[in-house]
Amino acid sequence: MADREHRYHVTVEWTGNKGQGTESYKAYDREFNVLAEAKTAIAGSSDPAFLGNASRWNPEEMLLASASACHKLWYLHLCAEAGISVESYLDKAEGTMMEARQGRFTQILLRPQITLRAGDDIELAKALHHKAHEQCFIANSLNFPIVCEPQIKHA
Incomplete structure (x- = not known):
């Protein structure tokens, strides 16, 4: 069988700017959305150990x-x-x-x-x-x- 190449595309959009950007480590949230065409978005964040939101996927x-x-x-x-x-x-x-x-x-x-x-x-x-x-x-x-x-x- 010949090698076949598959490409996958996602968009990761950071949504955690609380108005100050990344001015300091605690100035921003870690929330993001993972998006792909025609799919439900995945709500993500960092692990709570790294100041993330435990209700979102890390x-x-x-x-x-x-x-x-x-x-x-x-x-x-x-x-x-x-x-x-x-x-x-x-x-x-x-x-x-x-x-x-x-x-x-x-x-x-x-x-x-x-x-x-x-x-x-x-x-x-x-x-x-x-x-x-x-x-x-x-x-x-x-x-x-x-x-x-x-x-x-x-x-």
């Missing part, structure tokens, strides 16, 4: 959500191809970020709780997580480990 949460969602989408695709019927999928993912001179994520832990159709192959369903990780565009773009600890049961 970039760290968006990164974690992207990794979890990408893994899930690949996993569902691979299960469908393998004849495994996933009836529910809930991931309570956790990301670890170390704040040092240069803050960085050190790990993402995916904890999907999956229910399969009665009689489907649980061992194959577990094995497909490894393949989903290998295929995940987001995981392939990150420079830290993503660990997956699935819990799979029958309906």
